[in-house]
Amino acid sequence: MTYPLIGNYGVNSEDRESPVPQVSGFIVREASRLHSNWRSEGGLDAYLKQHGITGIADLDTRALTRHIRSKGAMRGAIAPSGRSEQDVMAKVRAHPLMEGLDLACGVSTEEPYTVPAVGEERFHVIAYDFGVKAHSPRLLAERGCRVTVIPADTPPEEILSDPPDGLYVSNGPGDPAAVEKAGAAILGLAKADVPVFGICLGHQLICRAFGASTFKLPFGHHGGNHPVKNLDTQTVEITSQNHGFAVRGGEGDEIPGAPGLRLTHLNLYDLTVEGVEHREYPVLAVQYHPEAAPGPHDSRYLFDRFLRLMEDRRGVPA
Template sequence: MLETPSRALADPTIDPPPALLVLEDGTTFRGQAFGAVGETFGEAVFSTGMSGYQETLTDPSYHRQVVIATAPHIGNTGWNDEDDESGRIWVAGYVVRDPARVSSNWRARRSLAEELQSQGIVGVSGIDTRALTRHLRERGAMRVGISSETTTAEDLLERVKATPSMHGAHLADEVTATEPYRVPAVGEAKFRVVAVDLGIKAMTPQRMAERGIDVHVVPSTISYDELLALQPDGVFFSNGPGDPSAATGPIALLRRVLADGLPYFGICFGHQLFGRALGYGTFKLGYGHRGINQPVMDLTTRRVEITAHNHGFAVEGKAGETLTTAYGQASISHVCLNDDVVEGLQLANADGELIAFSVQYHPEAAAGPHDADYLFDRFIEVMERASGGDH
């Protein structure tokens, strides 16, 4: 159990109670409760986005993570009813420096603090988030606890050390849809795609539907026979939380997809699982990539894109490397210009035609940027070739 029961602040107009943040190395920060009063634990990660906090908080990829906002002023646009990426807030906790006292946006229905309170999300404000981020950059992501019910750092540290690590964590089954659902194509349906929900964001099937794709979103536990029964023109694996090495079921499913030559597109967690299915290794990054300002180069076009990221694991490999697999020739298609991390993979058949590909980042990026929109069109091109141009 990662989170203890919490309670909302009785009156948001009064001064919030003090709150304590303790990292697993004993580093301590003191501030005020933000959101619900209570206690929570998770992996401490930071996001560099200056906007899009609503999309971040409702992204299932942040399951079991306490998110630190590096932008100092958070909450000025409040909370609306249109921008959620899922049906709830998934972060384990939220850390900000200076929360907005007043929401100012014509779509806002309530404040960020009120939404955090209503969903029981424990947070802390008024701490030096710059110092906290620098510490995580130097020491790496680590477990953390936030409490507005105790002021004893030693006691909280003991509970932090008792929480599970992200290493070896299989979390996709905890965030996936319980039942299949369909996002119909806008206008004429040209293709049918089965999207395996490993923690999918709502904007992803929407981006495909806008391009004439009929999207069938299915749970992460779907069998290959159930997948084939939907008669897909292509298969998509979504983003999601956890250690890709632990997702043995989805990896086995993906290998059967590749063995049958079905067109494949994966993003984020789906990219990491694609790598493992092909025979690449994965590893945990020191502090990950999270935000909406990460520069990536598409090695097939030499174009540089500013992209949205949320990942703590990555695929092993370097630009220029190729790998002969049972499914075709694999190669690295994208790299991060900050640290050379693999950001894309592609698989070609014996004729050199692209049949499957993935990227580590988020081309659907509802909060922006939209430099990578073309990847959905690339998926359509792959499906068109596979169908012989019948669509």
């Protein structure tokens, strides 16, 4: 964490995006000894201990960030002072690289569960969980969708045998090339005119399903202030991002290897692909996080677009 003092307002269960923290280690410059907020249910130190997460303080996290920014993402470890540097480095080097690593199945739900629609149920959406944040199903539920969240390793045949009104392909960690099982369901539902919407890893999986390729970014995109240009409206959206891989782009609005896809959103920092739509099927996807909580909220309209695709297919008035 690059902010100098972490833990000022404690933690609370209401704001959780996951039942448990999805990190192996936590590094801060200074950990607050006191926490104060009317919603706080406990302190950061106790929270990390509760979930068995190693933490370390009194490091220059901004210098560490500058080092990673200039040298690229790398493996690392937090170790006690008594361990020899050689032993620690041997363990770090033995850890697999990110390329080819399927991390999604390790954070996915083990059993399907349902998030009921708020108010009248209008649509049934299946959400492929590759590391889904809790806010995504909530945003769909608030729009009248009953959301069935399914494990990442769910066979495509199970989805195709009883198609939903829409398929949501979630965010998640790791290399999209290692998570290919969803491709058959994405293609099968899209060709049956079932709307498909994906974000982050889901965006990459959708693009790969239609023939595109992905690559590892040197540093990744991380943070809540990435400017993205909407090529259809010629407006700029401030977005939240957290990914280490990207879809390979081409000339104009072309996506190499996937002639059915067209580029819709472009990262203004490095001109990488940030969003696509299919030219024929009801498919849209973005690399960033329109569901981000507490924000920014510039791209929440994408959930409404997903609903309009389902409305158009069912003939349900908006």
